[in-house]
Amino acid sequence: MSQADVKGRGAVSDVRLPPRGRDQPPQPASRRTTFYGTLFRNELHTTFRRWRTLALLAVLAAVPILVGIAVKIETGDGSSTTGGGGGPAFISQITNNGLFLVFTALAATLPFFLPMSIGVIAGDAIAGEANAGTLRYLLVAPAGRTRLLLTKYATVMTFCLVATLVVAVSALTVGAVLFPLGDLTTISGTQITFAEGLGRALLIALVVAASLTGVAALGLFVSTLTNSGIAAMATTVGLLITVQILDQIPQLHALQPYFFSHYWLSFADLMREPVYWDDLVKNLGLQALYAAVFGSAAWARFLAKDITT
Amino acid sequence: MDQPSATDPDPEGSGDGAGGDAGGDESGDESVIRTRALTKRYRGGQLAVDGLDLTVPAGSVFGFLGPNGSGKTTTIRMLMGLIEPTSGTARVLGRPMPRAARTVLPHVGALIEGPALYGFLSGRDNLVRYDAADPTADPRTRNTRVAAALDRVGLAAAAGKKAKAYSLGMKQRLGLAAALLQPRRLLVLDEPTNGLDPQGMREIRSLVRELASDGTTVFLSSHLLDEIEQVCTHAAVMAQGRLITQGLVADLAAGTRGRLVVTTPDPADAARVLKEQGAGDVVVAEDRVTADPPDGELADITMALVTAGVRVRGFGVERASLEDAFVALTGEGFDVAG
Known part of the structure; x- marks a missing residue:
């Protein structure tokens, strides 16, 4: 269809109109909350009851278990491990303190497993409904295009948080079972109490979840481009891998600060004393930029889209 | 409501x-x-x-x-x-x-x-x-x-x-x-x-x-x-x-003319006579011959049939159904893609 002459249609109808006709019966005071809340609750319920969602969460929960067991076996003979890979060198600390398994597991899942699962959920958000034909019934209900898109984004963001917390809680549990817990040493060498360490772990989980907002917005945008849920998921995950590879090519260093994954591992700076904020702030700013750019693109695209499935 | x-x-x-x-x-x-x-x-x-x-x-x-x-x-x-x-x-x-x-x-x-x-x-x-x-x-x-x-x-x-x-x-x-x-x-x-x-x-x-x-x-x-x-x-x-x-x-169906139906043991002869009388779209199905009625007096057709030695069991015009109206309007069968 011609994009140019349909542009702005939904923009007018979905944004400017009051949420209900003036001739509706009086509603309870929480009208605005209900307007978004009802659909959001139902969306959460629908998403988290899908077998696929639960399978993704199960895979994420399994990663810390595997890492924990591997470290336990590796160090069973008394030798110490060294931090491998590109992640922060938390892994060598796990045997001293199980809490480090949380940081290790998040560092291990953030480059791929976490964003991949976000890509699946976000890519499927609109395209999956279009593919099943349920999108047309949601829209004639009428869900409202802006309302539906915001609900979908909020649900994907919730999934980001839940997925990160699943990794963190699984890691904490495995860490507590296999390794000792106690006061811990920061990257800077200072000692903090176990309680403060737990606080840092929670903060890190929140930062990791926030690091995924860019991928979530990108996936949602891709999802508005196609009527095939599988194609949208594959494209999003493909983009994710491509960006990760490009981020490793030294010749592209001028572009790399704009890749959504570039500052992901900056969450390790929360384990410094004092906390080194520069890259953390850059990361969150970059995620906000991606969310704004691709969120707007998804909105413009979805409002102008002819629903033919 | x-x-x-x-x-x-x-x-x-x-x-x-x-x-x-x-x-x-x-x-x-x-x-x-x-x-x-x-x-x-x-x-x-x-x-x-x-x-x-x-x-x-x-x-x-x-x-x-x-x-x-x-x-x-x-x-x-x-x-x-x-x-x-x-x-x-x-x-x-x-x-x-x-x-x-x-x-x-x-x-x-x-x-x-x-x-x-x-x-x-x-x-x-x-x-x-x-x-x-x-x-x-x-x-x-x-x-x-x-x-x-x-x-x-x-x-x-x-x-x-x-x-x-x-x-x-x-x-x-x-x-x-x-x-x-x-x-x-x-x-x-x-x-x-x-x-x-x-x-x-x-x-x-x-x-x-x-x-x-x-x-x-x-x-x-x-x-x-x-x-x-x-x-x-x-x-x-x-x-x-x-x-x-x-x-x-009701108006749509009425707008279409009905079909002339002749029941006869001599369908081939009946079809020939109907064509001679100016009836269009003559269709023979066993002992039933149907056609679009020509303009003019229908009684003239019965006379022509009898004169030609066609034995007639039944003769009449069937009311048009919506389907007939539809075919007449679109010029095609219903399941044909446009």
């Missing part, structure tokens, strides 16, 4: 540049659907709907007919705000679509191109989801309304089953139930009896009649002409994106 008054000034109409003439003068009339020069050209250049002027009177059961690919579904999607028209205007319940979708659609129940369901949810949860998508639906009465809708389409017993285990007919019923979650002013039903057994078809037809008698306007597309003839008061016929005719079903 509450409904947007048709005489309300139209707050959304002010920004309407293209359809300025449709702004206020039509909001007072009795049509539930009204399109003016509604046109849709798809990205590939294919003209799906071409200058459609459709008027669906309030309270009617309106049959929407046309061969596959004639533009019916595109029209329905434009009326429901799913597809943006290339040009022209569409008003539903007196308000412009798709701009007023949010105020209009809560009063419209729709079944478009068959049901679409979440296979991993139960029938009941499918309805709960669609109801939650409607911001005007009261969450406090949701469970009651869902149960009532399931009951109305005969699915109460299967409400807890996962939708993927439903048969085609059950899915169709669940789709209908979604359209009936709230009292509606307009029901748009695209092939509502698809996949149903004869008993189910009869149930749906009586449901449509029941709804219509409550004052709901029903816009029904179907490829079953006898269904339209049994249920509908009005009908419109589309072919190749254009509206060919619209009006009362």
